Amino acid sequence: YAVRFSLSANGKEFDNLVGDGVIVATPFGSTGYYKSTGGRPFNKGIGISFNNLHNRKIKSFVVSGDSTIEAKVDRGPALVLADNDERFFELEDNEVSSIRESKSRASFIYVRRVRN
Template sequence: MKALIFSDKINDIKALVLKAGFDLVEKDPDIIISYGGDGTFFQSEYHYPEIPKLILKSSRICKLCFQLSNEELLTRVMKGDYKIKTIPKLEAQVGTKTLLALNDIIVHNANPRHAIRYQLSLDGQAISPNEIIGDGVIIATPLGSTGYYRSITDSYFELGLGIAFNNSTEQADHLVVAENRQIAITIFRGPVTVFADNQEKTIELAEGEIIKIQQVAKVAKLITF
């Protein structure tokens, strides 16, 4: 089986991967071995989308990692003793610009000294007649609901999409909606920066622009046991 190691600590795991019988390659791998933590996995999916990922732990904190040793995980994959779990992605679109996320899309004030003003709609229907004023809004998947979303709402969810309003001046109830809902955010006052997971790529929004967010057919493939 051909494998590509994605990590900033490749030399720490390379010998173990070779010992398990994998052929290490730099292109066209059968699987990506993501050696690190959750953030490394998100980065590996960004650079190598839709190729099956095996997460090996090198970080103390890794919610997606397994309790088995890295050696046992590699052995089981080589034996074919694994399953593929698909994880749906969110897409944020502004004109021709797009971002894909597994965890969350974050719409945030670009200047922390100034709040932004915006309106949020579900399937074309505004959730409030008034504009929302605050630091921004987070659209999270179930996977991402234990991260930034949870730090704002003190809750998480297992189905749907979560909408968390970040530091709003008025009371705004956080929402969990069906995964097929289309979310649109119209910016009345910016500037605004849009983030996806831990990617360096962002989208900048100005007044009058609209960002559309929805779950799409693209998925990440995670090796599980």
């Protein structure tokens, strides 16, 4: 069944949402699952997109990188997952997931293959 939830982000309030969930993306992840749900790739901030939302008028949007996004489960359960991580946790009715940019920096190493 669909999850019923509410979401707040940077002064925007969305109540009584019904759908498969919400995608919160970094610029690095904005070209994957976020893009497939209607979001456009972006360079700065945090992207928010909805997966199979019953209200089709609500579109994807980007908030500043220092924003906090809160999703409250109105009727669950709902799962919280991270891309490329098999771990998850379950939220029950009235529980809130708070998401914000980490103060820690990530480093990426790119390996270029050289053919002999």
